[in-house]
Amino acid sequence: MLAALEAEAPWRGKLFLALGQNPQSLGPANQLLLDLGRTDAPPKSSELSAVITGYIKQKDYGPAYRLFLFSLSDRERKLGGYIFNGGFEPLFSGKPFDWVIHDRSGLEITFAGSQGAGESESDSNSGATVRFLNTPVKNAALQQYVELPPGSYRMSMTVSATNLKLPKQLFWSVRCADPSSEIARFNIPEGTFNRRSLSLDFTVGPAACPIQLLRLETAAIAESWRFRYVGTLVMHRLSIERVSS
Known part of the structure; x- marks a missing residue:
């Protein structure tokens, strides 16, 4: 599956959307995102948002926040703090811990x-x-x-x-x-x-x-x-x- 995702399979986005809606599949979805982070086809903001939102809906906040931190680029890490992007840079990821x-x-x-x-x-x-x-x-x-x-x-x-x-x-x-x-x-x-x-x-x-x-x-x-x-x-x-x- 990881190879297919790295090859940008057409169902890639829908897969993470579906995994994020199923409490039993959040763990495997998280691992797939971590694995994709080490490839030439890293996770997209929409894919990360689907899984982070799924964790929040299940009130499993620790993994949600850790996944958000993992997803930050070098530029985004400079915007960190208790409030993310407190200077309102025009960067929108759609992730719940962003604006x-x-x-x-x-x-x-x-x-x-x-x-x-x-x-x-x-x-x-x-x-x-x-x-x-x-x-x-x-x-x-x-x-x-x-x-x-x-x-x-x-x-x-x-x-x-x-x-x-x-x-x-x-x-x-x-x-x-x-x-x-x-x-x-x-x-x-x-x-x-x-x-x-x-x-x-x-x-x-x-x-x-x-x-x-x-x-x-x-x-x-x-x-x-x-x-x-x-x-x-x-x-x-x-x-x-x-x-x-």
Whole structure:
């Protein structure tokens, strides 16, 4: 089978999709991906995502995260940390521990890359730009799974905004994915400002929470036209660091 996969058999993608949906086949699928990593036909992002998602659905989070780490290229490893790609480089793998952009009709999200050598400190085009389209916005817009062991943390963010009007809160949330519960909420202010630095301290308790979900979301419960989001937000960098308690 490995030889056929290395030869790019036409059913290769469908195979990993099917293996990822069957709890009994996740182990063999994982091994196939590891073996392919040593060939001239390494795993594709879609194949890795299928198996990582399968592990997450089975609440088997350790192998899911290890497979994600295995899949990183040399360039992607430089973007690692408690938050992967916290500078919002325009790299999209579709893997759950990478950024996932949800399709929302009331906003547009684009990644322009983090500030690099030679760029001006006032360059507001770097990072992730969220443009609100003067309509209601409900639920999450951007998310990734993270793995935070019990301890104390500081979430830091550098943001710019232009005419940002938020009828209901816009915030980053850190939620325990299993069991579901909110750990922290990091509110984003309204208005116009340039490269404002914000931070929030929070704690992941000793109770079992093997994996968390980091999400940019609104507090809107219903898509009422009374609550229309307007303006532009640029998130230049988002990070989580461990701090001494």
